[in-house]
Amino acid sequence: MALAKRIIPCLDVDNGRVVKGVNFVDIRDAGDPVEVAARYNREGADEITFLDITASSDNRETTVHMVEAIASEVFIPLTVGGGIRKVEDIRTMLNAGADKVAINTAAIHNPELVREAAEYYGSQCIVVAIDAKKVSKEGEPDRWDIFTHGGRNDTGIDAVEWAKKMAEYGAGELLVTSMDKDGTKSGFNIPLTKAITDAVNIPVIASGGVGTLQHLADGVLKAGADAVLAASIFHFNEYTVGEAKQFMADQGIEVRI
Amino acid sequence: MIAVIDYSMGNLHSVHKALQHVTDEKVVITSSPDDILKADRVVFPGQGAALDCMSELHKHELVDVITEVSLSKPFLGVCMGMQVLMEHSVEGGGVDCIGKYKGTVQHFTDHIGATDAAGNRLKIPQMGWNQIKHTQDHPLWKGIEDNARFYFVHSYFVAPEDKSIVSGETEFGISYPSAIAKDNVFAIQAHPEKSADDGLQLLKNFTNWNGQP
Numbered sequence: 001m002a003l004a005k006r007i008i009p010c011l012d013v014d015n016g017r018v019v020k021g022v023n024f025v026d027i028r029d030a031g032d033p034v035e036v037a038a039r040y041n042r043e044g045a046d047e048i049t050f051l052d053i054t055a056s057s058d059n060r061e062t063t064v065h066m067v068e069a070i071a072s073e074v075f076i077p078l079t080v081g082g083g084i085r086k087v088e089d090i091r092t093m094l095n096a097g098a099d100k101v102a103i104n105t106a107a108i109h110n111p112e113l114v115r116e117a118a119e120y121y122g123s124q125c126i127v128v129a130i131d132a133k134k135v136s137k138e139g140e141p142d143r144w145d146i147f148t149h150g151g152r153n154d155t156g157i158d159a160v161e162w163a164k165k166m167a168e169y170g171a172g173e174l175l176v177t178s179m180d181k182d183g184t185k186s187g188f189n190i191p192l193t194k195a196i197t198d199a200v201n202i203p204v205i206a207s208g209g210v211g212t213l214q215h216l217a218d219g220v221l222k223a224g225a226d227a228v229l230a231a232s233i234f235h236f237n238e239y240t241v242g243e244a245k246q247f248m249a250d251q252g253i254e255v256r257i
Numbered sequence: 258m259i260a261v262i263d264y265s266m267g268n269l270h271s272v273h274k275a276l277q278h279v280t281d282e283k284v285v286i287t288s289s290p291d292d293i294l295k296a297d298r299v300v301f302p303g304q305g306a307a308l309d310c311m312s313e314l315h316k317h318e319l320v321d322v323i324t325e326v327s328l329s330k331p332f333l334g335v336c337m338g339m340q341v342l343m344e345h346s347v348e349g350g351g352v353d354c355i356g357k358y359k360g361t362v363q364h365f366t367d368h369i370g371a372t373d374a375a376g377n378r379l380k381i382p383q384m385g386w387n388q389i390k391h392t393q394d395h396p397l398w399k400g401i402e403d404n405a406r407f408y409f410v411h412s413y414f415v416a417p418e419d420k421s422i423v424s425g426e427t428e429f430g431i432s433y434p435s436a437i438a439k440d441n442v443f444a445i446q447a448h449p450e451k452s453a454d455d456g457l458q459l460l461k462n463f464t465n466w467n468g469q470p
Contacts, residue, residue, distance in 0.1 A: 002377050003429060004386040004406060041453065046386055075275050077408060077451050094268045099451060122305045124382060124410040125268075172410075173384065203384050226380065254377075256386040256406040 004256045005220045006046035006227035007244055008205060009234045011036055013082075014053050016062050018235060031235070034069045040234065041074045043241035046256060048074060049102070049175070049205075049229060052082030064096045071097020081129055081175075090117050094125065102175055104129040105148050108155055111169055118170025127205075128171040132159035132192055133179040142191050144178075151179035160195050167200040174200065175229065177207040185211025185232070193223035205229050213239060213247040220253050259464065260296035262323070263288045264313040266303045266337065275450035276300070279461040290322045298463070299326045302450075303337030307346040307362065307413070310337050311354060320355055327357055327442050331468040334444030336411065339437065342444060343415050358437070360417035369430025379430045382412040389425040389435050389447065395470065397443050397462045398424075405455045407447030409435075414446065441468035 011018045011033050018036050037048050050070065052063045060083060067080055080093045081102025090101045107114050107128050118126045133151055136143035144159035163174055176196050178189030188206045197204045206225035210216055210233055219228040233239050245255045261272055263286045276284045285292060293299060301323060303310055314320050326332060327342070334342055341354040346362035354362070365381050372378050386406040391398050414433040417423065424443070425436030435446040443463065449456035 002373060002375065002387070003383060003409075006385050044453075071271065072274050072278075075271075075278070075451060075457055076453050095270060097270050097274065099268070099271065124304065124384065172382065201378075201380050203380055224378070226385065 002254050004046070004254050005225075005248065006205075007216065007241055007248070007255070008047045008049050008079075008227050008229040009040045009045050009241060010049045010051060010207070010229050010231040012051050012053050012231060013063070013066065016066065019053070033066050034073065036235065037070045037074050037078075040241055041076055044245060044257065045076060045241045046227070047077040047079060049079040049081065050098075051102070052080070054082070064092060067093060067096040067098055079127055081127070086113065087117055087120065090121060090125075094121065098125075100125045100127050100173070102127040102129040104131065107166065108146060108148060108157065111165065114166060114169040114171055118172070123170045123172035123202075126171050127173045127175050128166040129175040129177065130159055130163060130166075130196075131177050131179050132189075134189075134192070142195070144192050144195075147179050151182075159192065160199050163196045164199050167202050171202060173203045173205065175205045175207055178209060181209030182207070183232075184209050187211065187215040188219045188223060188225075188228075190218060190223045193219065193225055197224040197226075203227065213244050216244055217248050217251045217253060220248065221251065258283045258285060258292075258296050259298050259300060260293045261286045261300045261302060262293060262319065262338075264303070264310070264317045264319055266305050266310050266313055268304070269302055271448075271450045272300060272302045272335065275457060275460055276464065279457050280464040282464060288317050288319070290318065293319075293322050293326055296326070296330065298331040298333070298466075298468075300333045300335065300463075301338035302335045303341070304410075305337065307337065307341060307348040307354065308352045310341055311352055314341070314355075323355060324357065329468075330441060331463065331466045332442045333463050334442065335450070336446060336448060339444035339446055340413060340415055342437075342442075343417065346413065348413055357442075358417050358422060358439075359419060360415060362413050363416050364413050365429065366412075373428075373430045382410055383429050384410050386452075387427050387429060387435075387447075389427055389445075392423050392426050393438070395424050395438050395443065396466050397438070397459055399462050400458045401455050401462075407435075407445075407449065407452040407456060409447045411446060438470060440470060
C-alpha cells in the first residue's frame with residue numbers, strides 16, 4: 001500500500017475545442033472539452049490537465065467558462081495552464097474551479113511570480129511547466145535548455161538547474177515536457193525526465209511523446225516520474241485510461257484502479 | 258442548509274460544487290457566525306499554513322463558533338479543517354490550534370525517511386491518491402470499500418492522544434491517522450471533493466448523516 005502513480009490525460013484546448021498538434025503544428029480536432037474531461041473521469045483518470053493554447057487572449061473568457069463547466073462535473077484534481085501571467089490569472093482560474101495552475105513562460109520572465117503565488121495560494125496549487133529541448137551536441141553529455149514559443153525560442157536556461165530553482169521558489173510540482181519528443185509518439189525523453197526527478201524532491205509529471213502504454217510505464221519505471229501525462233493516445237480512443245492503468249499495474253506499478 | 262465555512266483560506270468552490278452535486282439541500286459558503294450557527298450541518302475545509310489558518314479564524318471570530326457547532330451538528334472537517342481541531346501544530350515553529358481533541362499535528366519529515374520500506378521515494382508534500390484503511394465502522398464509510406483511494410495533498414498529519422477516535426489510517430512511510438470520528442464529528446485528511454466517486458459517496462453520506470456515530 002503506497003501512494004499511486006498518477007495518469008493524467010491532457011486536453012490542449014484551442015478556441016474551445018480539444019486539439020492535439022504533432023510537434024505543435026498540424027492540429028486535429030478531438031472534441032468538446034467538457035465531454036472529453038467527463039469521459040476521462042469515468043475511465044478513472046487521476047487528474048486532468050487542461051492547457052489553453054488559444055493564441056489570442058481575447059478568448060480567455062471562453063476558457064474560464066470551460067473550466068467552470070468541467071469543475072462542475074468532474075470531481076478529480078484539475079490543472080489549468082496556458083496564458084497564466086500574473087497572480088490575478090491564478091486567482092481567476094482557481095475561482096473558476098481549477099485546483100492547480102501551470103505556469104510556464106511567465107515563470108521565465110518573472111520567477112518571483114512562482115514564489116509569490118506559492119506563498120499566497122500554497123505550493124500545492126502551483127505547477128511549473130518546463131518545456132525543454134536538447135542542446136548538447138553528439139558526443140557531449142546530455143544538456144537541455146528551456147524553450148518558449150512552442151519550442152522555437154531557446155532561453156539559454158539549463159532545464160535541470162531551472163527545475164531546482166523552481167522547486168526552491170515553491171513550485172509544488174513540475175510538468176516536464178520534451179519538445180523533441182512531443183507529438184512524436186516515440187516515448188518520453190527518459191534521460192531528461194530522470195535528470196530532473198533525480199535533482200528535485202517534488203513530484204514530477206513526465207510529458208511529451210507517449211505513443212504506447214509501455215511508454216507510460218517507462219516514464220515511471222525508467223525515469224522515476226510520479227505521474228505520466230498523455231494526450232493523443234487517449235483522445236483518439238487508441239487506449240482508455242483504464243487500459244493504461246491495468247497495463248501499468250501488470251508491470252508492478254502502484255495505480256488507482 | 259449546509260454551511261461551508263469560509264475564512265479566506267483557499268478555494269472553497271470545489272467543496273461547494275461537489276456538495277451541490279450530491280444533495281438538493283442548500284449549500285452556502287459563509288463566514289457569518291449566524292449562518293454557521295443556523296445551519297443543519299457544517300463543513301470546515303481549509304488549505305495552506307496552520308498559522309495563517311488560525312489567524313484567519315481568530316480574525317473572523319470563528320473559533321468559538323466552530324467549537325460550538327462541533328458539539329452538536331453533523332460536522333465534517335477536511336484537510337486543514339481536520340488538523341486545526343488538534344491542540345497544537347508544529348508547523349511554522351509551532352502554533353496553537355482549536356484544541357477540540359488532545360494531540361498534535363506533526364510534520365512527515367520528523368517521522369519518515371527519504372523512501373518507504375519498499376524503496377518508493379517519499380516526496381513531501383504527499384500529493385496524489387493513497388488508500389484509507391477503515392479502522393472502525395462509521396456511517397460516512399457506507400458504500401466505500403476498505404482501502405479505497407482518496408486524493409491527498411499535505412505535509413503534516415494529526416496525532417491524536419486518544420487512538421479510539423481514529424477512523425481511518427493511511428501509509429506514507431508510516432501509518433498515520435487519515436480520518437478521525439467522534440460523536441457528531443468526522444474529519445478527513447484527504448479531499449473528498451477531489452476523490453472521484455468514493456469522495457462524492459463520502460460527501461453524500463455526510464449530507465444524509467444524523468450525526469450519530
